[in-house]
Amino acid sequence: MPAVLTPRARHVALAAACGAAGTAAWAAIEPPLARRLGHGYSDVRLLGRFAAGERLWRPAGVAIHLSNGAAFGAALALTGATTPRRAVALVAAETLATWPLMAVADRIHPDRRSGRLPRLLTSRSVMVHEAITHALFAAVMAALFALIGRGPRR
Secondary structure, three states: OOOOOOHHHHHHHHHHHHHHHHHHHHHHHHHHHHHHHOOOOOHHHHHHHHHOOOOOHHHHHHHHHHHHHHHHHHHHHHHOOOOHHHHHHHHHHHHHHHHHHHHHHHHHOHHHHOOOOOOOOOOHHHHHHHHHHHHHHHHHHHHHHHHHOOOOOO
């Protein structure tokens, strides 16, 4: 007999899927955005190089990034913050709250130690990159959730 999700579990699962989709949009826009901003920074690479070597950073980074997006979407659903305005506000707050962690990345990340990346904590172009990608993530996640999260009820 198939398992049936409760309405709350369905709500959280949909929000998690929307969060993963928002993160996929973020990952897709990163390469052209980084080129436009004149740096080689990528959240996917940042996460992937922490978790895996030079050869496997991309699949590791994508998996971690999508998982983070899904977890964020689920957390927003659990707190009731799935409206576009609330999602954007909480994503902006998360961006600002976690920005000091760039100091840790500056000290220990392999791409920083090798000189592949500039200093992250004080880079205006990386901060602009983060603001744009986080806003895109929030907008896609909230828009998708608005479309499918309020779909037909049974």
